[in-house]
Amino acid sequence: MESEPDPSAAELLQMLRDEALDPRSRERLRDGIETLVDENRSLAARAVRAEAERDALLAAIGRQGAVYDRDGRVIAARSDEETGIARALSGNGETAGDVSVSYPDGRPVEPGDLPGDRALAGEDLRSCRLTVRDRSGRIVRLAVSASPVVTSGAISGAAVTWQDVTGEEIDPLFSGLFENLGDIVGIQFPDHTILRYNRAGYEILGVTPEEAKGRKCYKLIGRAGPCTVCATDRALASRRLAVVEKFVPELGRHLECRSSPILDERGEVVFVIEQLYDITDRKRAEDERRAGEVTARALLDAPEELIVLLDPEGRLIDANETSIRRFGLSRESLIGTSLSDLFPPDVAGMYAARLHEVAVSGKPARFEDMWEGRLYDTVLYPVRGADGTVTRIAVTSRDITDRRRVEDALRSLTHDLNERVKELSCLYGISRIVERPGISLDEIFREAALVLPSGWQYPEDAAARITIRGRGFETEGFRETPWRQASPVVVHGEMVGAVEVCYIREMPEADEGPFLREERALVDTVAGRLGRTIELFQAREHLEKTESQFREITQQSFDMIYTCYHDGGIAYISPAVIRILGYTPGELTGRKCRDYVAPSSLPVWEEGRKKVVRGEPVEGLEIEFRRKDGSVAFLELNESPIVRERSVIGVHVVGRDVTERKQNEQLRQQAFEQIERNIEQFAILGDHIRQPLQVILGMSELFDEERITGRIREQVDRINGYITDLDRGWIESRQVREFLRKHELA
Structure with a gap:
């Protein structure tokens, strides 16, 4: 069953006048009366609470205030003595004429421009400065704010607050300083409601004063509740200044928050002054400094060198991990020890003298030293203080034992390589001599002897000689000595001479007397090259003769x-x-x-x-x-x-x-073709002659004279004999033709 709506007051009065009430009506009447009583109690409580809140607000901000109805009459004021100022600010009431209101520059305020009137007209004023003069001539300087009171969408009155700033001659300076502070300064109530920020606060939050006033501080940055770490909460709890540092991701800033509680005469916090310092750059610098310290420590610990920091007296201030491992002590045990604690007395004394020299001269020093069978390259570098004196000495010591061994091996290899270069240069020089166009064998032997000493280890003390078939080609000052190296020159398996290299004075022993193993290979190579050169010249001479003969044959x-x-x-x-x-x-x-x-x-x-x-x-x-x-x-x-x-x-x-042969073949072919034609004509001619002869012979039988017939027969037989001879020749011609064809002559 649907519940019926509560009756209105008029309905209740009508019910009370009605004498005949049924039980249900009585029940509804009782419920309505109880509801009205509850609502009245609630409204009364709310009114008391609202008045208390208003008085607390006015007291908290140090201002006086009054509320006007829509006709400009004062319906509420903080104290009775203020009603005169209140009515003067509204322009209404019996005392309004006894008080004059003007602007700070002395211009009078027209009745329609008074704060109360302007608020009743719908205008919202913020800290308007006015001067009030009463009948006795007393001047009161006020900072006035006024706001319209809106009820059900219509202006039903006005609220005006003011503060006596008569004695605050430096208020403009203070206000200017407050507004132009580089740091963020805000005033808020204990429940985090914002009263005001300075210009820096509005700028960093990106809001206007109207948008910020009356809102919670945490909601201005988009949060639903107070910050986990809040300086204001700490200040409220301790009743003293609270400082916290935190990162605000919504602003992308590191802030130092300083909240100072303002207490009333009862010791209660009425509002909180919050100062916010942007420490983002400082935080970044600290992070960079810490990162730099970590990097410096990593760079200090990364090298394999021993790195320590000493004072001029030789006490250890810091050391890297390599040094700690080398000394076999913990960092705590190592820091503060002196050289005498780490080295034998003679070694410690030597190091102390070097430290003293660097501390006095202020110049770096470098030396190599053996320590426990290892060779170290050590550098002492002075570190100066603010006054220019040496306060620290940085010591880096690098183990160069393996490097020195490698360098020694490299020097040996370099020496060997230089020797090989000299040997190759010698071979290259001889090759250039041998390959020079138009050079003779004697010139080759003579110049090769001059080049030979440059390929040996001590060229300035070497001499050479090349002997070929009893003829010698040698360098100046050559003489045979006990320090001799030789190799035979062989041409087509026959020894025709030798290549010799001598030192004119004694030299250090090597692989073969004073000679290197590679020098033996070099002299053998040179001797072999000269032997092949002689063979080449001989082959070239033979080739020239052969080419001459071939060309002569070709020409002829x-x-x-x-x-x-x-x-x-x-x-x-x-x-x-x-x-x-x-x-x-x-x-x-x-x-x-x-x-x-x-x-x-x-x-x-x-x-x-x-x-x-x-x-x-x-x-x-x-x-x-x-x-x-x-x-x-x-x-x-x-x-x-x-x-x-x-x-x-x-x-x-x-x-x-083969032109003549081709022509003869053509003539022969023509002759055979003619014979073919003649043979064919012979065969045809016999047939053509025999047939008429037979006709003549037959007709001769018609003659009566035997003598004529015999003569005709005799001539016919003779002609047949000729034809028979022709037939016989035709047969022989065919046989000859077949013979020629058989033997590919036709």
Whole structure:
């Protein structure tokens, strides 16, 4: 069942006037009366609480106040003595005429511009400065604020608050300082409600004064509740200044929050002054400093060197991990110890003297020292204080034992390498001498002897001699000494001389007396090279003779011999070309062979060229060439490809003139063809003659005279005999023809 709405006051009065009430009506009446009583009690309590809150607020901010109805009458004031100022500020009441209100510059305030009137007109004033003068001439300077009171959407009155600032002559300066402080300053109530911020506060929060006033401080940064770490809460609890540092992610800042409680005469906190200092840069600097310290410690501990910091007296102030491990002590045990605690007395004394020298001179010092069988490279570096005196000495000590061993080995290798370079330079010098165009063997031996000493370990004390077939080639001052190294010169298995290197004075012992193992290999190499050079010269002489003989044969050859390259044409052609084609060798040099091939032979020529390109030799290739006079010559070519680096680059050709042979073959072919025609004509001629003879013989039988008939028969027999002889010759001609064909002569 739906509940019925509570009756109104008018309905209750009507029910009371009605004498006849049924039970249900009585029940509703009782419930309505109880509800009204409860509401009245609640309203009374709320009114008392609101008045208390208003008085507390006015007391907290140190201001006086009054509330007006919509006609401008004072309906509530903080104290009776203030009603005169209240009515003067509203412009209404019997005392308004006894008080004048003006601006700080002396201009009077018109009745319609009074704070109460302006608030009743809907305007909201903030700290308006006014001067009030009463009938006795007393001047009161006020800071006035006024706000309209809105009820059910309509202005039902006004609330005006003021503060007597008569004695505060420095208020403008104070207000200016407050507004322009670089740090954030805010005033809030104990429940975190914001009363005011200075300009820096509004700027960092990104709000206007109107948007900030009356809101909770934590809501201004987007939080639903107070901060976990809150200086204001601590100040409220302790009744004294509280300071906290925290990072505010909503602002992206590190802040130092300082909250100072303001107490009333009862010792209660009425509001809190909160100062916020942006310490982001300081925090970053501290983080960077800590990171720098961590980095410095990491850099100090990372190297393998021993790094310690000493005072001028030799006491250890700090050390890296390498030093701690090397001394075998903990950091706590090591810090504060002196040199005498760590080293034997003589060593400690030596180190103390060096420290004293660095402390006095102010200049770094470096030295190498052995410690427990290891070699160390140590640097002492002075650290100066603010007054310029040396207050610390940084010591770095690097174990260079392995490095020194490597350096010694490297020096040895470098020495060996330099020796090998000298040996190679000697060989290179001899190679340049041997390969010089036009040089003779005597010049080679003479210059090689001069180069030889440069390849030995002590060239300034070395001398050399090369002996070939009893002839000697030596350096100046050469003489045989006990310190001699020699190697034979062999040509085609026969020893023809020797290469000798001597030291003219005694030298330190090495692998072979004073000589190195590599120097033995060098003298043997030089001797072998000279032997091969002699063989090369002999082979070159033999080759020149052979080439001369070959060229002479080529020049006198009956056949045409030529060399042709793919990219350069004919490079050489023998003089026989003059007889065969009528061209001189100079006219054909650089020309392409194909340019002189008759068109009828080009297909055969191209087939032969393809074989040559594949690296195949070609034999018996018959090509028809054009002579200089326009006639043709038949050449039988034998071609051999020229191959270099697995590529065919040209061809060697020997061409034999077979023009006469080709002509004879053509004549012979014509003769045989004529014989064929004659034989065929002989066979036809016998048949053509015999048939008429038979006719003549038959007709002779018609004659009566035996003598005429006999004579005709006799002539016919003679003609048949001739024909028979012709037939016999035809048979023999066929036999001869078959014989010729059988033996490929026809």
